[in-house]
Amino acid sequence: MGVLVLLSLVLITVSFRSSALDGVQGTAAGILKPFEVAADRISRPFRDAVSWGRGLVDAKSQNKQLKARIQTLQQQLSLDEGAVQQNVQLKAALNYRGLPSIKNFRRVNASVAVNPQSAIDQSVAITAGTNDGVRAGDVVIDPVTGGLVGTVDRAFPSVARVTLLTDSQSAATSIDLTSPTAVGIIQPGGGGSDALVLDLVSKSKVVREGDTIVTAGSLGKSTLQSIFPRGIPVGTVTSQSSNDVNPFKNIQVKPLVDFSSLQSVIVLVPSTR
Amino acid sequence: MNGLKAALVLFVAALFQLSVLTEYRQFRTASIVLVALLAIALLRGSVFGAVAGFGTGLLLDTATLGTLGITSLLLTVFGFWIGRYGETTARDRFHAPFLSVAVVTGLYAFGLVGLQFVLGQPAPAGLVARGLPLALLLNLVLTLPVYALIRRLFPPLELGDRVREVRLLG
Numbered sequence: 001m002g003v004l005v006l007l008s009l010v011l012i013t014v015s016f017r018s019s020a021l022d023g024v025q026g027t028a029a030g031i032l033k034p035f036e037v038a039a040d041r042i043s044r045p046f047r048d049a050v051s052w053g054r055g056l057v058d059a060k061s062q063n064k065q066l067k068a069r070i071q072t073l074q075q076q077l078s079l080d081e082g083a084v085q086q087n088v089q090l091k092a093a094l095n096y097r098g099l100p101s102i103k104n105f106r107r108v109n110a111s112v113a114v115n116p117q118s119a120i121d122q123s124v125a126i127t128a129g130t131n132d133g134v135r136a137g138d139v140v141i142d143p144v145t146g147g148l149v150g151t152v153d154r155a156f157p158s159v160a161r162v163t164l165l166t167d168s169q170s171a172a173t174s175i176d177l178t179s180p181t182a183v184g185i186i187q188p189g190g191g192g193s194d195a196l197v198l199d200l201v202s203k204s205k206v207v208r209e210g211d212t213i214v215t216a217g218s219l220g221k222s223t224l225q226s227i228f229p230r231g232i233p234v235g236t237v238t239s240q241s242s243n244d245v246n247p248f249k250n251i252q253v254k255p256l257v258d259f260s261s262l263q264s265v266i267v268l269v270p271s272t273r
Numbered sequence: 274m275n276g277l278k279a280a281l282v283l284f285v286a287a288l289f290q291l292s293v294l295t296e297y298r299q300f301r302t303a304s305i306v307l308v309a310l311l312a313i314a315l316l317r318g319s320v321f322g323a324v325a326g327f328g329t330g331l332l333l334d335t336a337t338l339g340t341l342g343i344t345s346l347l348l349t350v351f352g353f354w355i356g357r358y359g360e361t362t363a364r365d366r367f368h369a370p371f372l373s374v375a376v377v378t379g380l381y382a383f384g385l386v387g388l389q390f391v392l393g394q395p396a397p398a399g400l401v402a403r404g405l406p407l408a409l410l411l412n413l414v415l416t417l418p419v420y421a422l423i424r425r426l427f428p429p430l431e432l433g434d435r436v437r438e439v440r441l442l443g
Contacts, residue, residue, distance in 0.1 A: 001323040001353045008327065008349055011342030016392055021341055028335045036336065039292040047296060114337050115295040119302060119404040120386065120397055125338050154338055161338040168395040260298040 026129070026156025033127060033159060036113045101217075102141075102229050105268035108132045109143065112262045113159065122167035122188075123150075126265055129158045133269045137227050140265050147256030148172065148215060148232045149265055160267075165234070166194055166259050172228050174198060176237070177212040181205060186213060186234050186253065194259050196235055198251040203242050205249070211237045213253050229268065278426055279313050279321070283329045291336050302404045303411035305419065306333065307381060310348060311355045311373045312416075312423040317430075319356030326352025340392065347384045351377045365429070370420040371413060378412045379405060 015021050090096070110128035128134050140149040140162050150170060153163040163170055166188045176182040176198075182205035189195035198213055217230025235255040242249045286309040294300045310329055314322025330345030355373045382401050390396035 001319070001349065004323055004327045004349045005346060008330070008342040008346035011331075011345065012340060012388075012392075013342075015341035025335055025338065025341060029338055032332075032336050035288055036292050039288040043293040043296075047293075114291045116301060117291070117295055117333070117337055118382075118385070119400050120389070120395065121301075121337075123337075123339075125336065156338065159338065168397070261296070 022154070022156065026159065029125070029156055030129075030158040033113060037111075037127070040111075040113070098230070101231055102268065104271055105139075105229060106133070106271050106273075108134060108267040108269050109264065110134075110160075110267060111264045115262070116164070122164045122170075123153060124162050124164065124262060124265075126160050126162055126267070127158070128267055129156045129160050131157050132267075133273055134160050134267050135269075135273070139228055139232070139268045141232055141268065142257040142262070143264055143266050145256045146233055148228070148234050149257055149259075149262065151227065152267060162265065164259055165196065165255065165257075172234070173216040173226055174213050174234055175216045176201075176205070176207050177214050178208065179206050179211070182207050183216055184248075184251070189252065194255055195238075196253040196255055198237070198253050199248060201249045201251055203247065203249055207237060207240050207249060207251055209237050209239060213237065275317060275321070275427065276324075279317070279325050280328065282313070282423065282426065283309055283325060284332065287329060287332050287336070291333075299407070300411065302408035303415060304378070304381070304408075305415055307348075307351075307377065308374055308412055308415045308419045309423060310352055311377055312370055312420045313427060314352045314356035315359035315370055315373060315420075316424060316427045317356065318360050319353045322352030322354075322356030322359075323349050324352075326350070343385070343388050343392075346388070347381055350384075351381060370416050374412050374416045375409055378409050382408060 011021070015025070091098075108128050110126040110132075112124045113127050114125035116122055116124060126140075134152055134155050136152050136155050138152040138155075140151060141147060142149050148165055150162050150164040150167070152160050154161045165172070165186070168188055168190070171185050171187040174184060174186040182201050184198040184201035186196050186198050189197045198207075201207060213234045213236070215226070215228040215230060215232040215234060217226055217228065233256050235253040237251055238254045239252045240249055283306065286306045290304065290306050294303060294305060306329055310322070310326055313325055317325075326348030327345050330343075330348040331341070333344045334341045355377060358373060359369065382405055383398070386396045386398050386401050
């Protein structure tokens with residue numbers, strides 16, 4: 001037993017302090033990938049049946065709500081289309097060069113092979129790696145909602161680890177889409193829930209409940225360029241308040257992405273790579 | 274033969290945990306791998322438990338792309354400890370698997386937090402403490418079928434096989 005404990009301690013030290021074991025770990029993880037995918041495929045029909053049953057319970061009430069929402073969104077869409085056209089024409093006329101947006105990135109689709117393993121684990125393993133152009137620091141979004149999922153933490157040849165936005169060490173400069181001067185840092189709210197907090201927003205800025213929060217790109221105060229392209233939706237404001245003690249607003253944000261049931265993701269790889 | 278069987282059982286348990294069980298947030302606190310490992314350790318002894326724990330931990334660390342050795346260290350220690358408990362006092366007692374799973378579930382959760390803390394990674398002990406009752410409940414529920422299955426695969430050793438483990442004096 002002593003030998004095994006010693007071996008574990010050596011593994012922890014080498015793996016934590018250097019990247020000497022990354023090659024071996026990447027190869028081993030690549031070998032395990034087909035088994036994980038097979039297990040996922042075998043269990044998928046059962047999981048689908050469970051979600052179908054769950055969905056059926058809420059279907060009627062959701063149907064009513066969604067019909068009403070479609071009407072509102074159709075009106076909004078016709079207004080937005082006009083604004084987009086005008087925006088394109090104005091940008092062309094001014095030869096305007098904006099911040100990098102999602103359009104400047106190649107999309108690498110990957111499925112989630114390994115979910116978070118415990119309450120304190122806020123990372124997933126995905127089935128794309130350096131062979132697909134994925135590198136540590138690349139931004140990951142949700143294919144369904146387009147919302148921000150997190151960033152690639154470690155990349156191996158055929159797999160990569162993604163740290164979710166709900167991890168305590170994740171943060172991204174974000175803005176309120178309705179009031180773009182309200183710039184802050186989006187970070188996890190803590191307490192084990194998926195709620196996020198938009199911190200460091202000045203009290204003088206106007207932020208309303210229901211506003212959409214998106215990534216700011218390079219608008220932060222740092223001299224370094226943000227790794228997040230501008231305009232990735234993060235979530236909607238659920239509450240906002242301020243008090244005399246805190247110099248900043250207290251803004252709670254509900255994420256757009258359902259982090260508890262990620263099936264697949266899109267990694268944004270810079271087109272220049 | 275026992276080693277091969279144990280490797281296969283733990284590999285299937287690990288795959289089930291990695292790809293299926295953790296799909297649902299409520300079940301993320303449960304660990305079918307831990308339950309299976311403790312059942313094997315109880316039935317096959319300390320050295321077998323330690324080796325199985327080390328291998329399983331390495332498999333989990335590799336698949337999750339985490340820091341190698343963290344899970345191995347914990348599972349080696351708990352595999353050995355529960356194996357020793359099985360060798361000395363607990364082998365034929367009904368409550369042994371339940372007691373082992375309950376104690377190790379708590380120690381494993383806080384052991385993981387402790388190691389994360391030592392490595393300077395986020396270690397939210399409060400979050401783990403809040404999730405512990407559910408983890409205990411789920412692991413104890415899993416213990417009954419998993420232990421029954423593993424007991425069929427690894428029948429308790431006969432007295433003749435056991436004398437090598439605990440030397441009889443006098």
